[in-house]
Amino acid sequence: MSEKQPRTRIQQKNRELILEAALDVFSTEGFRGATLDQIAAQSGLSKPNVLYYFSSKEAIYTQLLSQLLDTWLDPLRALESDGDPIDEIVDYALRKLEMSREFPRESRLFANEIVQGAPRILDQIEGPLRDLVNAKAAVISDWSSAGRIAPVDPHHLIFSIWSTTQHYADFDVQVRGILNPEGESHFNDAQTFLKLLYTRLLSPGAP
Amino acid sequence: MSEKQPRTRIQQKNRELILEAALDVFSTEGFRGATLDQIAAQSGLSKPNVLYYFSSKEAIYTQLLSQLLDTWLDPLRALESDGDPIDEIVDYALRKLEMSREFPRESRLFANEIVQGAPRILDQIEGPLRDLVNAKAAVISDWSSAGRIAPVDPHHLIFSIWSTTQHYADFDVQVRGILNPEGESHFNDAQTFLKLLYTRLLSPGAP
DNA sequence: GTCTATAAGGTGATAGAC
DNA sequence: GTCTATCACCTTATAGAC
Numbered sequence: 001m002s003e004k005q006p007r008t009r010i011q012q013k014n015r016e017l018i019l020e021a022a023l024d025v026f027s028t029e030g031f032r033g034a035t036l037d038q039i040a041a042q043s044g045l046s047k048p049n050v051l052y053y054f055s056s057k058e059a060i061y062t063q064l065l066s067q068l069l070d071t072w073l074d075p076l077r078a079l080e081s082d083g084d085p086i087d088e089i090v091d092y093a094l095r096k097l098e099m100s101r102e103f104p105r106e107s108r109l110f111a112n113e114i115v116q117g118a119p120r121i122l123d124q125i126e127g128p129l130r131d132l133v134n135a136k137a138a139v140i141s142d143w144s145s146a147g148r149i150a151p152v153d154p155h156h157l158i159f160s161i162w163s164t165t166q167h168y169a170d171f172d173v174q175v176r177g178i179l180n181p182e183g184e185s186h187f188n189d190a191q192t193f194l195k196l197l198y199t200r201l202l203s204p205g206a207p
Numbered sequence: 208m209s210e211k212q213p214r215t216r217i218q219q220k221n222r223e224l225i226l227e228a229a230l231d232v233f234s235t236e237g238f239r240g241a242t243l244d245q246i247a248a249q250s251g252l253s254k255p256n257v258l259y260y261f262s263s264k265e266a267i268y269t270q271l272l273s274q275l276l277d278t279w280l281d282p283l284r285a286l287e288s289d290g291d292p293i294d295e296i297v298d299y300a301l302r303k304l305e306m307s308r309e310f311p312r313e314s315r316l317f318a319n320e321i322v323q324g325a326p327r328i329l330d331q332i333e334g335p336l337r338d339l340v341n342a343k344a345a346v347i348s349d350w351s352s353a354g355r356i357a358p359v360d361p362h363h364l365i366f367s368i369w370s371t372t373q374h375y376a377d378f379d380v381q382v383r384g385i386l387n388p389e390g391e392s393h394f395n396d397a398q399t400f401l402k403l404l405y406t407r408l409l410s411p412g413a414p
Numbered sequence: 415g416t417c418t419a420t421a422a423g424g425t426g427a428t429a430g431a432c
Numbered sequence: 433g434t435c436t437a438t439c440a441c442c443t444t445a446t447a448g449a450c
Contacts (some may be wrong), residue, residue, distance in 0.1 A: 032240030118380045125384040156400035160371045167370035173325045177332040193363035201407045
């Protein structure tokens with residue numbers, strides 16, 4: 001079902017070179033916009049050589065997507081039902097923001113895929129992702145019922161955390177174009193803002 | 208500087224047919240992913256005929272982009288300094304959400320463009336968009352200083368409104384894949400959530 | 415394992431008849 | 433204004449020498 005297993009050290013190394021280059025190219029050009037020429041040039045290998053390690057352009061892309069989705073959901077998996085509710089949710093948002101800072105290419109790869117209708121990853125969304133989200137939404141819902149956080153729609157809360165945090169990776173060009181920072185990072189301000197946003201939203205005693 | 212002016216009624220009609228079809232195709236495939244064949248088929252015209260009305264594929268795309276950016280910013284322009292601060296900001300968010308509901312293709316067109324580095328619209332972002340955002344951020348900042356809303360970073364507040372609202376258009380496939388609605392709309396829940404989110408964020412008396 | 419050469423099909427754009 | 437035919441280029445993928 002998966003790609004052939006790498007055997008030698010050089011095979012392993014070259015496969016990683018290709019995936020690293022492909023992440024660069026696919027994340028900024030999308031699947032259709034990327035070319036094997038670009039990936040080959042970026043990886044330092046020849047085009048036929050790239051196709052020696054992966055059977056097709058699509059094989060590289062789907063390999064990237066599937067191995068990334070797992071890591072991408074780690075922050076949500078880490079949301080625990082036995083912690084302090086507001087801390088758990090705020091920390092989740094901050095972990096997601098940290099992912100946008102550290103792995104913007106991965107975020108944009110997913111963004112490209114989803115904006116274009118998720119033709120190659122829809123199954124994963126309606127399966128594993130959906131289940132995980134529903135499980136965590138139930139946890140949040142319990143906190144809400146118990147009065148430990150202000151009443152809130154758990155699914156839309158999760159969507160808002162995704163969108164506000166991934167925005168700093170996916171729309172990075174726009175954010176920087178507006179804030180016009182000469183190299184300085186806006187992530188600290190974003191962090192402060194998001195902490196405030198979700199603390200105020202969830203603190204009990206709101207309407 | 209712009210395209211040739213349409214003269215006859217049939218020219219006007221065909222140009223609109225093409226732009227409408229192009230919006231469909233570009234918004235789901237991105238610039239590189241879209242083909243003239245698709246646009247021609249979708250518009251009901253032949254491929255050479257499409258190129259009779261627009262000099263190139265790129266001409267269609269840039270025409271779409273520039274005429275859309277203007278409408279896209281209308282909700283922000285409508286934010287007035289002499290209204291009730293919280294109402295103004297919440298209403299702005301709701302207007303943006305309404306745009307996502309009514310014009311998801313336009314939202315995705317921009318999303319595709321920005322995620323891929325905004326190669327054809329960066330000037331507009333660093334120019335008119337930046338100026339408008341800074342002007343409105345100043346208004347919000349004044350409200351904050353006057354104690355009429357809780358202290359908040361105005362730029363990141365605007366970013367969060369963009370991201371949370373456009374998410375329902377740009378990541379529509381994901382949202383529906385998770386909520387799994389059999390045709391029923393989730394926009395009402397989104398509306399309730401966003402109203403809550405920004406009301407709680409901005410109500411004076413928060414930490 | 416890596417290369418050059420090339421096949422095979424797609425794609426943007428133009429020519430020229432009507 | 434619209435069509436058919438077609439060019440020139442790009443892109444994925446394979447063949448086969450080394």
